[in-house]
Amino acid sequence: MPSASVILDDPNLLFVNAGMVQFVPFFLGQRTPPYDRATSVQKCIRTPDIDEVGITTRHNTFFQMAGNFSFGDYFKRGAIELAWGLLTNAVSEGGYGFDPEKLWATVYLDDDEAIELWQEVAGLPLERIQRRGMADNYWSMGIPGPCGPCSEIYYDRGPEYGVDGGPEANEDRYIEIWNLVFMQNERGEGTSKDNFEILGPLPRRNIDTGMGVERIACLLQGVDNVYETDLVRPVIDKVAEYARVPYGNHSSTASDVRYRIIGDHSRTAAIIIGDGVTPGNEGRGYVLRRLLRRIIRAAKLLGVEQPIMSELMVTVRDEMGPSYPELVTDFDRIHRIAVAEETAFNRTLAAGSRLFEDAAESTRAAGKSTLSGSDAFTLHDTYGFPIDLTLEMAAEAGLSVDEEGFRGLMAEQRQRAKADAASRKQAHTDLSAYRDLVDGGPTEFTGFNELSSQATILGIFVDGVRVPVVSHGGAEGTVELILDRTPFYAESGGQIADEGAISGTGSSATAHASVTDVQKIAKTLWAHRVRVESGEFVEGDMVTAAVDPQWRRGATQGHSGTHMVHAALRQVLGPNAVQAGSLNRPGYLRFDFNYQGALSDEQRAQVEEVTNEAVQADFEVHTFNEKLEKAKAMGAMAMFGESYPDEVRVVEIGGPFSLELCGGTHVHNSAQIGPVTILGESSVGSGVRRVEAYVGLDSFRHLAKERALMAGLATSLKVPSEEVPARVATLVEKLKTAEKELDKIRLASAKAAGANAAAGAEQVGKVRLVAQRMSAGMTAGDLRSLVGDIRGKLGSEPGVVVLISEGDEGSVPYVAATNRAAQDAGLNANELIKQISSAVDGRGGGKADLAQGSGRDAAGIDRALAAVRAEIARS
Numbered sequence: 001m002p003s004a005s006v007i008l009d010d011p012n013l014l015f016v017n018a019g020m021v022q023f024v025p026f027f028l029g030q031r032t033p034p035y036d037r038a039t040s041v042q043k044c045i046r047t048p049d050i051d052e053v054g055i056t057t058r059h060n061t062f063f064q065m066a067g068n069f070s071f072g073d074y075f076k077r078g079a080i081e082l083a084w085g086l087l088t089n090a091v092s093e094g095g096y097g098f099d100p101e102k103l104w105a106t107v108y109l110d111d112d113e114a115i116e117l118w119q120e121v122a123g124l125p126l127e128r129i130q131r132r133g134m135a136d137n138y139w140s141m142g143i144p145g146p147c148g149p150c151s152e153i154y155y156d157r158g159p160e161y162g163v164d165g166g167p168e169a170n171e172d173r174y175i176e177i178w179n180l181v182f183m184q185n186e187r188g189e190g191t192s193k194d195n196f197e198i199l200g201p202l203p204r205r206n207i208d209t210g211m212g213v214e215r216i217a218c219l220l221q222g223v224d225n226v227y228e229t230d231l232v233r234p235v236i237d238k239v240a241e242y243a244r245v246p247y248g249n250h251s252s253t254a255s256d257v258r259y260r261i262i263g264d265h266s267r268t269a270a271i272i273i274g275d276g277v278t279p280g281n282e283g284r285g286y287v288l289r290r291l292l293r294r295i296i297r298a299a300k301l302l303g304v305e306q307p308i309m310s311e312l313m314v315t316v317r318d319e320m321g322p323s324y325p326e327l328v329t330d331f332d333r334i335h336r337i338a339v340a341e342e343t344a345f346n347r348t349l350a351a352g353s354r355l356f357e358d359a360a361e362s363t364r365a366a367g368k369s370t371l372s373g374s375d376a377f378t379l380h381d382t383y384g385f386p387i388d389l390t391l392e393m394a395a396e397a398g399l400s401v402d403e404e405g406f407r408g409l410m411a412e413q414r415q416r417a418k419a420d421a422a423s424r425k426q427a428h429t430d431l432s433a434y435r436d437l438v439d440g441g442p443t444e445f446t447g448f449n450e451l452s453s454q455a456t457i458l459g460i461f462v463d464g465v466r467v468p469v470v471s472h473g474g475a476e477g478t479v480e481l482i483l484d485r486t487p488f489y490a491e492s493g494g495q496i497a498d499e500g501a502i503s504g505t506g507s508s509a510t511a512h513a514s515v516t517d518v519q520k521i522a523k524t525l526w527a528h529r530v531r532v533e534s535g536e537f538v539e540g541d542m543v544t545a546a547v548d549p550q551w552r553r554g555a556t557q558g559h560s561g562t563h564m565v566h567a568a569l570r571q572v573l574g575p576n577a578v579q580a581g582s583l584n585r586p587g588y589l590r591f592d593f594n595y596q597g598a599l600s601d602e603q604r605a606q607v608e609e610v611t612n613e614a615v616q617a618d619f620e621v622h623t624f625n626e627k628l629e630k631a632k633a634m635g636a637m638a639m640f641g642e643s644y645p646d647e648v649r650v651v652e653i654g655g656p657f658s659l660e661l662c663g664g665t666h667v668h669n670s671a672q673i674g675p676v677t678i679l680g681e682s683s684v685g686s687g688v689r690r691v692e693a694y695v696g697l698d699s700f701r702h703l704a705k706e707r708a709l710m711a712g713l714a715t716s717l718k719v720p721s722e723e724v725p726a727r728v729a730t731l732v733e734k735l736k737t738a739e740k741e742l743d744k745i746r747l748a749s750a751k752a753a754g755a756n757a758a759a760g761a762e763q764v765g766k767v768r769l770v771a772q773r774m775s776a777g778m779t780a781g782d783l784r785s786l787v788g789d790i791r792g793k794l795g796s797e798p799g800v801v802v803l804i805s806e807g808d809e810g811s812v813p814y815v816a817a818t819n820r821a822a823q824d825a826g827l828n829a830n831e832l833i834k835q836i837s838s839a840v841d842g843r844g845g846g847k848a849d850l851a852q853g854s855g856r857d858a859a860g861i862d863r864a865l866a867a868v869r870a871e872i873a874r875s
């Protein structure tokens, strides 16, 4: 099987660290292997030992693992036979020809079976087999997955490499070359190599072996350490061409360690980039960044003065390309990314190193041995030093670092950045990251003359952190591209930023990003906020920056329209209508100005008229630069409270009609603005008014919509549009008359009803009673005015009137009245209302002579009337 990528789709595994990783599903029984056996040479990345690199003779962050695998096929015996055969068979027989006397084996504590097999198959004497514990001889990937006891094969390099006593005594003299894992269990979570839960046996017993290609090469080539094998040494030799200090092959000297760090890390970096990682501040991207920066710093310390990354990548490609063709086919990209990181880091390294020296010096002078967290933070924040670099430099200087303090400050900064980004569009309060670029001079704005410009990427930022490269899908957060020149207008002076796209050219032609916002940093640097739609952008790339022409046309209309409305307002309202703010974008503008009181309809109409006349006059738009004083003397309007440079840009439309200091983009002739429609005028605080308007096509569309509305009305009213207002006025008039008419009729009919009711009075005992259901729709008010009438008609004998109706919306209004004689006889309207209320589910009350209520159950009306009669009969 060919090597898998070093990045497999497992969030728990930073990098592929063993040949077996691509076979995990087979071991776990999740997938049926299409073959029972396999062999591979796998690219492996192991960075936990990064600090050992160059110091020991055998540690690499990148190495190749040759392995053979059995999926339920051969087991311990087979694995031992195969490994022993390859190691000890003569070269003529296809083996490596190692002297069997020099080989040792280790086994897991209680693995007697393996001990017996080593004796039987290989003839290894018992004294060259050692038992070791879980940390050494029980293998897992370090995360949940397959695991098992293992047996390792060591080669004795002889007494010049240290004391005897086997691997247990010295792993530099006895160098591990091959690990045979008897893969038979599944592990769960755990905290270390020898502390994890074993969940149970795997469905089948498997074999996973791994042989270190670099270590075997080291032995076969008779060199002292893995860095001098024919794959790494050429990188070291390349560095030596530029370094002041030669490579001396003395394991312990600092300079040799630096050479080896470069040799090791260059290969690792090329492989990781080749498999798709770009430098970043987290996870794999951070590992890559750290490797690249360690290379750069090591080279500096060796006295390499010029950039060297390019040469290193070429060397790695030439040496490793034959085994890993992706290093050749993808070389341009790998090269670009590595070199861009070097360029970015070099810029800050010098300044940062000086700061570090100063900080170290004053730490020592204060009699302390710990570099403060805030120094480490400044190095990170301002100079882009990864904390590990600071830790290393501190260690070299005999100091430690207050890491906790550093992390605290980092957390605070992240918090601040989040809050800042959320609350402000221009999240550029922390400018330190941009300082280099700001110092390098302003962005050239080409957008007055052209809409598309060739430019170079000077810097790339993700959430305000400088990165060498950004790719589609590669970065979460706000991505900004800083270019040396740009046609994009950055938001300022009320005009919002241009929209458009930035695309790669040449070898990065697939790179494409849409520009979502453009903000100025320190007033001089244009930061293009982009969404990377495809490909990747690398610092130093040539790109084409192109503003969407339609957008820009709209933007110029909006901004010139604002000047016209401003001029018109001053003409109509007088010079006290001073600008207080503005905002314009394609199709829309809003203008705030100081003025007491609302504009009358007439003033509004006038402003609109003056504006559109000036548009129609087709004034030429002149822009020119002028000394500030002179421009002001000419009467150019400036924003109060705004600071202007000595030389300012003046925009003149129609000579004295409109003269403003302005950096915005404008139409060439006022007629290009198109119609301006004022939407409304409102207050935005005391003494500040706001007009809003549509401009150009949007203005037309707004008017078209209103016309359609009017046409709809005309159709409904069946008159031509121009008669709609008169028609509506007539209708309103008619409606009023009709309502009055209706009131009259209601009153008349109520009167008639009252007369009828009085005539229908019944005699209950001594009482003349009118207890009636009235016609539906009568309100409580109607009933109240009727009840009095009827009572008056009943004469001086005891009289009682009870009226109930079915009112609107299911209500049941009712009224009761008694005359004096009835009250004297003990009859009380309020008491009667209680009877009615209980019958119609209502509430009510009043006095002895008049009471009323309202119920909800019309079905109870007859019962209520019967209850009233019964009550009166009882009295």
Ligand code: SER
Binding pocket: 017, 018, 019, 020, 067, 139, 179, 180, 181, 208, 209, 210, 211
């Ligand atoms: N997986 C084992 C190791 O990495 C053997 O390949 O050592």
